[in-house]
Amino acid sequence: MSEHTPLTRASESESKVFLTAVWAIVWKDLRIEQHTRQTISVMVMFSVVTVIMFNFALEANLDAARNVATGLLWATILLAGTLGLNRSLAIERENQTIDALLMAPIPRNAIYLGKVISVTLFTLALEVVLILLFIVFFDKPLWRPVVLLVLVLGTIGYVAAGVIVTSMTIQTRSREVLLPVLLLPLSLPLVLPSATAVALYMFPQQPVWGEVQSAVSIIIIYDLLMLTAGFLTYHFVVES
Amino acid sequence: MITSPRFDKTLRIFNWVAAASIFIALLVAFFYAPVERTMGNVQRIFYFHVGSAWVGAIAFFVALAAGVLYLRKSDRKWDTLALASVEIGLVFLTMATVAGSVWGKPAWNTWWLWSPRLTLITVAWLTYAAYFMLRGAIEDEERRGRFAAVYVIVAFVTIIMAYVSVRILRDIHPVVVGGAMESAQGASEGLQEFSGLDSAKMGISLTVSTTAFSFLYIAWLLNRIRLQRIADAVKDLKIQVTTRLQGDHA
Amino acid sequence: MIQIQGLVKQYGLNLVLRGVDLQVAEGEFVTLVGSNGAGKSTLMRIVATLLQPTSGQVQIGGWQLPKHAAKVRRHIGLVSHQSLLYGDLTAAENLDFFARLYRLDNSSERVMAALKKVGLFARQRDPVSTFSRGMVQRLTIARATLHEPDVLLLDEPYTGLDQDASQLLDDLLRQEHSHGRTILMITHDLTHGLNLCDRTAILNRGKIVHQVNSRDVTASEFLALYTGYTRNQKDKAATP
Numbered sequence: 001m002s003e004h005t006p007l008t009r010a011s012e013s014e015s016k017v018f019l020t021a022v023w024a025i026v027w028k029d030l031r032i033e034q035h036t037r038q039t040i041s042v043m044v045m046f047s048v049v050t051v052i053m054f055n056f057a058l059e060a061n062l063d064a065a066r067n068v069a070t071g072l073l074w075a076t077i078l079l080a081g082t083l084g085l086n087r088s089l090a091i092e093r094e095n096q097t098i099d100a101l102l103m104a105p106i107p108r109n110a111i112y113l114g115k116v117i118s119v120t121l122f123t124l125a126l127e128v129v130l131i132l133l134f135i136v137f138f139d140k141p142l143w144r145p146v147v148l149l150v151l152v153l154g155t156i157g158y159v160a161a162g163v164i165v166t167s168m169t170i171q172t173r174s175r176e177v178l179l180p181v182l183l184l185p186l187s188l189p190l191v192l193p194s195a196t197a198v199a200l201y202m203f204p205q206q207p208v209w210g211e212v213q214s215a216v217s218i219i220i221i222y223d224l225l226m227l228t229a230g231f232l233t234y235h236f237v238v239e240s
Numbered sequence: 241m242i243t244s245p246r247f248d249k250t251l252r253i254f255n256w257v258a259a260a261s262i263f264i265a266l267l268v269a270f271f272y273a274p275v276e277r278t279m280g281n282v283q284r285i286f287y288f289h290v291g292s293a294w295v296g297a298i299a300f301f302v303a304l305a306a307g308v309l310y311l312r313k314s315d316r317k318w319d320t321l322a323l324a325s326v327e328i329g330l331v332f333l334t335m336a337t338v339a340g341s342v343w344g345k346p347a348w349n350t351w352w353l354w355s356p357r358l359t360l361i362t363v364a365w366l367t368y369a370a371y372f373m374l375r376g377a378i379e380d381e382e383r384r385g386r387f388a389a390v391y392v393i394v395a396f397v398t399i400i401m402a403y404v405s406v407r408i409l410r411d412i413h414p415v416v417v418g419g420a421m422e423s424a425q426g427a428s429e430g431l432q433e434f435s436g437l438d439s440a441k442m443g444i445s446l447t448v449s450t451t452a453f454s455f456l457y458i459a460w461l462l463n464r465i466r467l468q469r470i471a472d473a474v475k476d477l478k479i480q481v482t483t484r485l486q487g488d489h490a
Numbered sequence: 491m492i493q494i495q496g497l498v499k500q501y502g503l504n505l506v507l508r509g510v511d512l513q514v515a516e517g518e519f520v521t522l523v524g525s526n527g528a529g530k531s532t533l534m535r536i537v538a539t540l541l542q543p544t545s546g547q548v549q550i551g552g553w554q555l556p557k558h559a560a561k562v563r564r565h566i567g568l569v570s571h572q573s574l575l576y577g578d579l580t581a582a583e584n585l586d587f588f589a590r591l592y593r594l595d596n597s598s599e600r601v602m603a604a605l606k607k608v609g610l611f612a613r614q615r616d617p618v619s620t621f622s623r624g625m626v627q628r629l630t631i632a633r634a635t636l637h638e639p640d641v642l643l644l645d646e647p648y649t650g651l652d653q654d655a656s657q658l659l660d661d662l663l664r665q666e667h668s669h670g671r672t673i674l675m676i677t678h679d680l681t682h683g684l685n686l687c688d689r690t691a692i693l694n695r696g697k698i699v700h701q702v703n704s705r706d707v708t709a710s711e712f713l714a715l716y717t718g719y720t721r722n723q724k725d726k727a728a729t730p
Contacts, residue, residue, distance in 0.1 A: 024587060027587070091576070095574055095577060096572035105591075221401070222401055382502070
């Protein structure tokens with residue numbers, strides 16, 4: 001065959017091939033976002049509307065609003081997250097670019113990981129806005145390092161589950177409707193400890209690390225399980 | 241693939257074995273098992289609660305295994321097994337929840353508590369209920385089987401998390417089945433309201449009821465698979481007839 | 491270069507391909523014509539490593555599919571009626587992305603050369619969504635040939651092109667053919683591309699029913715031949 005014989009290319013280490021592909025996909029998604037700014041702006045707009053709506057509903061009692069703030073934070077992230085997931089995976093279906101990705105000489109897991117990373121980055125960007133918003137509206141100390149750690153870890157697990165589920169729902173008739181029904185229950189074992197851990201930090205005095213340790217370890221276990229499940233099953237979801 | 245609508249022999253045997261063993265389990269729970277010291281007769285529901293919860297966990301594990309096998313072999317029978325097992329697992333999980341709720345009223349003075357384990361069981365229930373939503377949204381049989389198999393693997397994470405979380409978090413729910421570490425933890429935390437399996441008779445009763453529920457599971461599974469096979473056969477026949485009719489017109 | 495033997499694809503009880511045999515020699519340009527539902531796209535997706543056959547043999551460059559799909563992927567390029575391009579990225583960014591996925595050496599020169607080849611050098615900074623159908627199709631060819639594949643697969647490449655754009659596509663394909671690339675094209679449109687190819691095969695109801703060398707038969711003769719096969723099928727398909 002021509003100049004690219006499999007032999008010469010086999011010299012490249014597999015991990016390098018993998019990382020190059022992951023980075024290429026992340027770079028591409030960030031570039032698209034840089035041009036359109038659609039994903040993040042939609043997520044942010046949706047979140048702002050949700051938070052303001054809740055603020056209205058609870059206005060009579062600001063204390064009540066403060067008490068539900070952590071729950072509201074996570075609920076907003078989850079719902080806005082489904083928007084980001086749908087958008088990010090719909091991009092690959094618009095001109096059927098998923099076929100081009102599948103025909104490229106890269107492992108399927110790289111596509112999965114690339115998508116997880118880019119959607120995680122979008123969701124984290126949203127969370128930055130949300131944190132500012134919550135500090136302003138509810139006067140909660142959300143900037144604390146442990147809170148940020150829980151948010152990052154929680155987002156990774158949620159998106160890890162989200163990419164695999166969205167890759168399936170996007171290929172069904174009901175598409176966007178089906179995603180929350182499948183994804184929200186699936187992510188609850190992650191969100192419950194995350195919300196508990198964040199709630200512990202919402203008081204003026206900080207809790208001892210031991211109190212949140214169990215929640216953080218549950219979140220990490222979930223992240224690892226979901227990423228493993230995603231790695232093992234992703235190619236069954238995109239191939240046919 | 242033509243399947244006879246009649247019960248075959250194995251199925252009939254399993255149906256009778258299941259019915260008989262459930263009857264025996266009832267007798268054992270009501271007449272053989274001793275009256276529990278702190279809770280009295282209410283505790284007898286425990287044998288059914290644990291039996292069905294146990295089978296629920298087994299059913300979802302079987303579904304996971306069937307999902308993995310389907311992805312490896314893409315043979316329809318594994319998809320059928322996964323579907324049947326999830327369906328029956330949901331029924332057993334519901335039974336366990338109802339039985340647990342009846343027990344919880346006198347024990348905790350409430351039908352329901354949002355304790356971690358109860359919450360996570362609800363989550364698992366919702367996750368597996370969504371399995372049918374996913375199946376319903378896909379027409380192509382091969383793709384439906386493939387996606388359902390992936391989902392059933394991913395969904396098992398919620399079951400693992402339910403077990404992991406109640407080991408890590410403090411929970412009001414008693415720990416009955418498990419390794420030494422868990423029972424030690426159960427003894428220190430969970431078993432205050434419930435004095436545990438304090439006699440050999442209780443242990444025997446629990447074994448009998450768990451076995452009976454396992455037989456019931458197998459019988460239901462076989463029946464459900466049979467129904468699915470018949471449904472598939474009918475669908476295949478329909479397609480064959482349609483193609484044949486189209487061919488004749490030309 | 492491409493060897494297909496007894497290829498069968500079955501969806502449930504529906505036999506889409508019922509034993510396709512086709513050989514394409516190195517450097518040969520073969521066109522496969524067939525009406526809708528003849529199984530053309532299914533065949534193409536199998537050759538493009540995107541779909542697994544139910545049974546039968548497919549070899550590309552001596553590599554067995556789907557077992558060695560990963561090795562084959564570097565040596566094939568696909569132009570389909572879907573562009574497989576990101577509308578929100580510029581022309582240059584699209585090619586850049588694929589150059590990364592294929593880990594090409596001196597990618598920026600290659601990208602520029604490819605853009606020049608298809609006459610889009612001046613538009614390299616414009617997003618693909620602003621391109622006309624013809625420009626998109628030319629960029630698609632640039633994308634599909636960026637990694638210098640030995641085999642070029644064309645799936646209905648003339649769909650939606652006007653006269654001028656078809657002419658340009660003809661020229662590009664002639665150029666690719668003269669470079670010694672093996673080309674397999676499928677189409678339902680007898681007015682385009684048949685004069686370019688070396689051999690034409692007719693696919694009807696999942697089987698190759700006829701093959702002719704393009705030199706041996708005039709366009710009108712071929713049309714008569716083709717309608718002879720397809721009329722039969724249309725009558726059968728008429729009953730719902």
